[in-house]
Amino acid sequence: MKFIDEYRQGDIAQKLAEQIAQLATRPLKIMEVCGGHTHTIFKYGIEDLLPENITMIHGPGCPVCVIPLGRVDDAISIAEQPGVIFTTFGDAMRVPGSKTSLLDAKASGADVRMVYSPLDALKIAKKNPERQVVFLALGFETTAPSTAMTILQAAKEGVENFSAFCNHITIVPALKALLDSPDLQLDGFLGPGHVSTVIGTRPYEFVPREYGKPVAVAGFEPLDILQSVYMIVKQVVEGRAEVENQYARCISRDGNRKALEVLFEVFEPRDYFEWRGLGSIAHSGMKLQRKYAAFDAEFKFDVPGLRIADPKACQCGEILKGVKRPWECKVFGTACTPETPIGSCMVSSEGACAAYYNFGRLSKIAERSV
Amino acid sequence: MCLAIPGKIIEIVDAENSIAKVDVGGVRRNINTGMLDDTRVGEYVLIHVGFAMSKIDVHEAEETLRVLKEIGDYQAEFDEFSTSLE
Ligand code: SF4
Numbered sequence: 001m002k003f004i005d006e007y008r009q010g011d012i013a014q015k016l017a018e019q020i021a022q023l024a025t026r027p028l029k030i031m032e033v034c035g036g037h038t039h040t041i042f043k044y045g046i047e048d049l050l051p052e053n054i055t056m057i058h059g060p061g062c063p064v065c066v067i068p069l070g071r072v073d074d075a076i077s078i079a080e081q082p083g084v085i086f087t088t089f090g091d092a093m094r095v096p097g098s099k100t101s102l103l104d105a106k107a108s109g110a111d112v113r114m115v116y117s118p119l120d121a122l123k124i125a126k127k128n129p130e131r132q133v134v135f136l137a138l139g140f141e142t143t144a145p146s147t148a149m150t151i152l153q154a155a156k157e158g159v160e161n162f163s164a165f166c167n168h169i170t171i172v173p174a175l176k177a178l179l180d181s182p183d184l185q186l187d188g189f190l191g192p193g194h195v196s197t198v199i200g201t202r203p204y205e206f207v208p209r210e211y212g213k214p215v216a217v218a219g220f221e222p223l224d225i226l227q228s229v230y231m232i233v234k235q236v237v238e239g240r241a242e243v244e245n246q247y248a249r250c251i252s253r254d255g256n257r258k259a260l261e262v263l264f265e266v267f268e269p270r271d272y273f274e275w276r277g278l279g280s281i282a283h284s285g286m287k288l289q290r291k292y293a294a295f296d297a298e299f300k301f302d303v304p305g306l307r308i309a310d311p312k313a314c315q316c317g318e319i320l321k322g323v324k325r326p327w328e329c330k331v332f333g334t335a336c337t338p339e340t341p342i343g344s345c346m347v348s349s350e351g352a353c354a355a356y357y358n359f360g361r362l363s364k365i366a367e368r369s370v
Numbered sequence: 371m372c373l374a375i376p377g378k379i380i381e382i383v384d385a386e387n388s389i390a391k392v393d394v395g396g397v398r399r400n401i402n403t404g405m406l407d408d409t410r411v412g413e414y415v416l417i418h419v420g421f422a423m424s425k426i427d428v429h430e431a432e433e434t435l436r437v438l439k440e441i442g443d444y445q446a447e448f449d450e451f452s453t454s455l456e
Contacts, residue, residue, distance in 0.1 A: 001395045003376040003414060003426055012438055019441055036373055089419075117420025119402060142374070146421045149404055194374050197416060197424040220373070223438055230441065249431035250416050250424045259405045259423070 003249070007221030013049060016226040021051035023233045029055045029185060030232055031322055033175065034192035035062025035350025036220050042355040044222040050229065057322030058352035060174055060278060061192050063139045063167075064091045065344040065351040066320070068274040069310065071167055072097030074303040075136050078165060079110045081301060085128060086112045087121035088136040091348045096341055098308045102136075118150035118164070125154070125162035134297045137164040142194040144168040144286060145259035148266035151288070151295045165297035166287055169273060171195050172203050173284035179211050183323050188232035190225065191217035193247045198263070200255030201245050208241035219247040266292055276310060276344050277317035314343035319352050326353040333357060374418035376426055377401070379411050392417060 032038060038058045041047060047056055060066055072095050079086035079102060086102070093103045093114065106112035115121050118135050125133035137147040147164055154162045171192060178184060191204050196217050204215045214235035218228035228246045235241060245251060266288060273285025288296040297303075310316065313331045318324035326332050326345070336342040338354050345351035349358065377392035388404035392415065403409045403422045415422035 001376070002378070003431060006435055016438070016441055039373075119420050142418055142423070145405060145423075146419045149402065149421065194416075194418060194423065197374075219434075224434075227434070227438055227441070246434070249427050249434060256405055256424060258407070262405070 032190040033059040062350040064348040069308040138167040168286040316343040
């Protein structure tokens with residue numbers, strides 16, 4: 001397929017990896033912020049290609065993995081109200097709340113449906129005017145404009161039985177929180193590509209400026225990732241720290257003006273938003289503006305809104321910060337598996353624990369830990 | 371969840387409501403192009419949850435591939451260079 005296959009050529013990947021090995025003269029820890037990158041790295045075994053002294057740390061950029069228990073409970077409580085059709089992306093179905101998941105709620109009779117796009121949820125609302133249709137809106141700035149566009153369309157068409165339960169989050173406050181965390185040791189970042197189609201590369205410029213760390217904003221094919229790792233290693237070796245754009249075919253420095261406009265039209269920042277594993281981060285969440293309250297599930301429904309601590313056994317927080325690796329969690333692969341996830345890193349295929357588990361990297365891990 | 375996929379615009383279905391038909395590896399579907407300025411048939415866009423997020427810049431795509439290959443070629447040259455030392 002055009003714009004996919006040409007970024008998957010194995011011979012070039014091999015050569016890139018050799019170049020990286022030649023450049024990297026000391027151990028480096030590089031974080032890929034985005035869950036999409038984590039997925040590519042595991043699917044194509046990129047860690048096996050890279051030299052031993054380069055460690056990829058799988059960051060917090062999977063919105064399904066960072067949604068806190070309390071918000072999942074809230075979503076389930078909305079889904080269980082009589083007359084509600086609750087719509088969500090497939091990934092979110094299995095995310096455990098404090099007691100159950102949306103999938104469990106569906107099994108016990110709640111009308112929970114999987115959608116590909118928020119527009120599909122709006123369609124369901126138009127087809128079922130006597131029911132309340134709620135869309136579980138989650139994701140970074142990549143997905144948030146789509147929710148915003150859908151709400152604008154619902155407002156335009158006067159679809160009163162449609163609302164969104166908004167859990168959208170923003171990447172920059174999370175990055176700042178990570179960079180400020182005292183136990184973090186990273187040498188550079190792969191910047192999230194799809195988020196940047198919306199926000200551009202400019203918002204990352206504080207990372208080299210204030211923290212002296214290089215950033216390469218990366219595409220999602222294996223060669224994209226390898227080239228971005230190469231860019232970061234080269235920056236480190238040459239003593240530079242700047243934001244480089246590896247994914248110039250899709251993103252610019254300033255991002256997508258129209259998408260940003262709809263974001264600002266519909267949403268405003270929350271004072272605080274809770275991230276699973278990372279705790280509360282100021283201005284990291286988005287909520288609907290008051291003028292769109294008619295489409296805000298938090299206004300339409302009573303939700304418990306409780307803060308629930310992460311399960312004790314779960315070390316997602318350390319894993320998201322790169323302080324621990326998944327296999328160092330005591331319940332990894334035993335009590336916690338993709339079928340019975342305890343922590344959210346085990347849920348989505350973009351989560352670090354699930355990625356290690358699913359792609360059979362266990363032999364590799366065993367080798368490295370002896 | 372945050373994945374996106376490149377597709378080719380094959381038809382402007384409804385210009386007023388920004389609906390276009392795209393082809394992704396033979397599968398066709400209507401998407402919303404309201405976040406982009408004037409999309410045209412034949413252009414490639416990056417699609418996420420039913421919306422076009424950005425146009426794919428063909429020139430930049432070629433440039434990235436050129437750089438990728440160049441890094442590789444340098445390796446071949448370097449190999450020759452290092453073997454010729456012996
Ligand atoms: S293995 Fe499970 S419990 Fe442990 S950190 Fe990963 S997701 Fe959390």
